[in-house]
Amino acid sequence: MAINADTLTAGGPGTPARPLVVSRARTSRRIFLDRFAARTVVLGGIVIISAIxxxxxxxAAEVWPLFRPPRVVALERLSAGATPAPGAGLGVDEYREAASMVTADGxxxxxxxxxxxTRAAPLPIAGLEGARVTAVAAHGLDRYAIGTSDGRVIPLEMKIEVGFEGARRTVSVKPAFAAPVVLDPGRKRAILRLTVASPDSGPVTVxxxxxHDLIVQTVVEKKTLIGGTRREESVQALGVPVxxxxxxxRLDGRGDDLVIGTSRGQLVRYDMRDRGTPTVVETATVGAAPVTALSFLIGERTLVAADAMGxxxxxxxxxPPTGGAATLTRINEFESHRAPVVAISPSRRDKGFxxxxxxxxxxxxxGTSGQTFLTFGDGRPLRAVVFAPKADGVVAVDERGEVVDWRVDNPHPEITLKTLFGKVWYEGYSRPAWVWQSTGGTDDFEAxxxxxxxxxxxxxxxxxxxxxxxxxALLAAIYVSEFMHPAVKGYVKPAVEIMAALPSVVLGxxxxxxxxxxxxxxVxxxxxxxxxxxxxxLAALLAWRALPPGVRGPFRPGTEVFVLVPVVLLGAWFALTLGGLVExxxxxxxxxxxxxxxxxxxYDQRNSLVVGVAMGFAVVPLIFTIAEDALANVPQHLRAGSLALGASRWQTAVRIVLPTASPGIFSAIMIGLGRAVGETMIVLMATGNTPVMDWNMFSGFRALSANIAVELPEAPEGGTLFRVLFLAAFLLFCLTFVLxxxxxxxxxRLRRKYRYL
Structure with a gap:
């Protein structure tokens, strides 16, 4: 190369160019920096993937326990030394240290x-006076009613006390007997079956x-203005024409409904709200076999019936869904037994039994899901069973008086695929429904x-x-990229991009x-x-084209948007005014x-329409920026070729530029979609947060992200709600990953399709 001007002027041969000399140290440093940068990028990618x-x-670790199969372990088989009395006379303390049992020998x-x-000596039942125990009914917490062969009922409260003898822990039974109540003083017939309810208004015994004969005893307790309470007792015979x-x-806990099971497989419901006149309301058919056991679950709204066919x-x-009087309706059918069912015991914590x-x-x-989780036992005929108060164990007694203890591990019985994603028939609902309601005001709430x-x-x-x-966003991107003057674009695009920096909590x-x-x-x-x-x-466009060139002259091509701004504002004012007239x-x-x-x-004030507008403003900058970049990166020779062949600028934008930029535009839309799916604060603050399934755009909703933000601070760690919220987070993670x-x-695919343009 000739680099000397004098040599060129003289016309002589040029001076050879000096070779570029780079020191070995500099070369080594460059190689090191290149390798370091490459490895840093790789390490950063690995760290990001590892973090995700x-x-x-x-x-997944928090969600897995929800779907872990329940387990049961047989612990002990002990002899009680006596056979259990008919009915629900078996109980167990909260820590499953001792079981109590009302025996047939009194x-x-x-x-x-x-x-x-330490095993204690049997305690006699006070007030038997030579009679036999013929029936036992449990009601409330650790309270029983004992029916005798001479027509009396002995109330019993079973107190299990814990003490210490030195360093040894002791457990003892302290039964508290009340005075016997005579239900059949005249004929003194044996009580075959017994059920008791203890509402605030006073106990009811049937x-x-x-x-076909029942005796109903009611006690109404009324508070007087002066003094204490006044008790009004009544006993009446009730003939049941079944x-x-x-x-x-079985009586429910409120004493409102009495359900009778018959030997022909029917259920007869009596209305007991008017204590003086029980009334038959309806009859429902369970099956062809005799009904053998009845029990209400916690909350006293769901009745479980079992028969001799299992x-x-x-x-x-x-x-009914169409309206009308409430009727006794079959909700769920569970896995059947292969022998007659002899006992049902509900959980005191949830809807399990x-x-x-x-x-x-x-x-x-x-009960809620209709799911049967476990089947266990050793094949010896059973007489009674009781679910532990913490739902962590089952105690049963067989016909020979041997007590069997099982430990149950089923911490999240509410969760199945059906309860998470399917329709479930909840208490008080006229039909199965999808419902989210994690908490309630009472302990018997059905989650x-x-x-x-x-x-x-x-x-x-x-x-x-x-x-x-x-x-x-897309129309704005096309206009800014293809039609707007570059000088104006230099201000508009940064202004729109700044909108992306607005915190979502401010928008919400x-x-x-x-x-x-x-x-x-x-609206x-x-x-x-x-x-x-x-x-x-369109009217403004026609008027603009009708103007003389001298009037349009001051406006350079691509700056007509300044003329359009007042037109748009005027149109908005006219539309809102017209909307008031239409209303x-x-x-x-x-x-x-x-x-x-x-x-x-x-119409709810905070609804989907408001969220669409607010969240749309959060998404517009993302879609606009990425789509405009994709349109601007289309090679200029494609535009020049289209215009040279006679196409207009609009035809060029729609038929050439837009298809070529379609991969980037699609990415812009999907990124905006991902932002909208994961948005939390706007949907949290701009909706009513009502988890309803309604297509109405004037109603609210609750999103997965907003639900996590609302519920997680109050969810007990390790509880069912806590893990279900993590499951919601997992679903949100999977949804964004799929998108x-x-x-x-x-x-x-779009990029390969248009790679030759």
Whole structure:
């Protein structure tokens, strides 16, 4: 190369160029930096992937116990030394250290279940006076009623006391007997079956003394203005005209409904609200076999019935879907026994219960889901069974008086795939439904953990947000990229990108406190806005083209947007004004009342429309920025070739630029979709957070992310709600992963399709 100007002027040969000399140290340093940078990038990628996998592992570790199969372990088989009395006379303490049993020979037995408990001598039942124990009924916590062969009932409260003798822990039974109540003083017939309820208004006792004969004793306690309470007792005979014989009895805890099981497989429900006149309400058929056992689950709303064929089913008094009087309705059918069911014991903590049959098998069920979890037993015929107070064990006694103890590990019985994603028939509902309601005001609350309304709410909010954001962002990106003057673009694009920096909590705050009330006042105008704006802009375009060139001259191509701004504002004002007129003339002055009367839709102030607008503003900058970059990166020779062949700028943008940039545009939409799916604060603050499945855009919803933010601070660590919220997080993680993966696959296919352009 000639680098000397004098040499070139003289026309002589040029001076050879000096070779570029780079020191070995400099070369080595460059190689080192290149390798270091490459390894740093690889390490950063590995760290990111590891962090994501670690998060996924933590979430999976919290979710796995929900689906871990329940387990049961047989612990002890001990002899009680006596046979149990007919009925529900078996009990166990909270820590499963000792079992108590009312025996047929008129004693109270304490059976140690742990080596640390010393067996005590049997305690006689006070007040028997030579009579035999013919029936035992349990009601409340550790309270029993003992029926005798001479027509009396002996109330009993079984107190299990814990003490210490030195360093040794002792457990003892302290039965507290009340005065016997004579139910059949005249004939002194033996009490065959017994059921008791203890509502606040006073106890109700129903005893069977014959194949079709009942005796009902009611005690009404009334507070007087001066003094204490006044007790009014009444005893009446009740003849039950049933087909067959009475073989089972059960009162609910409120004393409102008496259910009678017959030998022909029927259930007869009596209304006991008027204590003086019990009334037959209805009869329902369980099956062809005799009913052998009845029990109410916690909350006293779900009745479990079992028969001699081993069938087990749950029933509720619910109104029909079409309206009308509530009737006894079969809700769930559980896995059947192979022998007659002899006993049912409900859990004191949840809707679980156990059933025992005459062949020595015990089954663990859950009332809400209709699921049977476990079947266990050693084949010896059983007489009674009791579910431990903490639902962590089962104690049963066989016909020879041997007590069997099992430990049960089933910490999350509420959770099955059906309760999480399917329709479940909950207490008080007229039909199966998807419901999320994690907490209630009472201990007998039936937890409802359906994630389907939350998934539906997430998709609903995302749909309305993208319905607002995608057209606005894409059309703006096309205009800015293809038609706007570069000088104006230099200000507009950074301004839109700055919108992405707005915190979502600020957008949610504004949406909930300002936007929602504002939208409520102008809903008819909002629906007219797109049509009115289109007409106004087209009219402005025609007027612009009709202007003389001298008037349009000061405006350079691509700056017409400044003329369009006042036109758009004028169109918005006209649309809102027209909306008010439409509401007054066509919607009887109140669009909310018209929606309810004409379409059956209710209007909530914080609804999907508000969320769509607010979350749309959060998504627009992302879609706009990425889509505009994709359009701007289309090679200029494609535009030049199209224009040279006679195409207009609009035809070039739509038929050449837009398809070429489609991979980037699709990625922009999918990234916006991912942002909308995972949005938390806007949907938390701008909706009513009501987990309902309703397509109505004027109703609220609850999204997965918002539900996690609301519920997790109050969820007990390790509890069912805590783990279900982690499951919701796992679903959200999988949803965004699928969306991103789909976006990348489609983007690569589009890129290969247009790679030769």
């Amino acid at each position: 996998l670690a998060i996924l592992f933590v979430i 004693t109270i037995q304490l059976v140690p279940l742990k080596p640390t408990v 005893a069977q003394v014959g194949p 087909d067959g014989e009475i073989v089972a009895l 069938a087990v089913s749950s029933w509720q008094v619910v109104p 156990v059933t025992a049959d005459a062949a020595g098998r015990v089954k663990l069920h859950y 409802k953990f359906s994630l389907t309304p939350l998934i539906y709410g997430t998709l609903k909010g995302t749909f309305y947000a993208l319905l607002f954001a995608v057209p606005l 705050f504004l949406a909930g406190l300002w936007l929602a009330p504002a939208v409520e006042r102008i 008819p105008g909002l629906f007219l806005l797109p049509a009115v704006e289109t007409v106004v802009i 007054q003339r066509l919607l009887v002055g109140d669009y909310r009342g018209w929606l309810l009367a004409a379409l059956g839709l209710t 991103n993966t789909t976006a990348e696959v489609v983007r690569l």
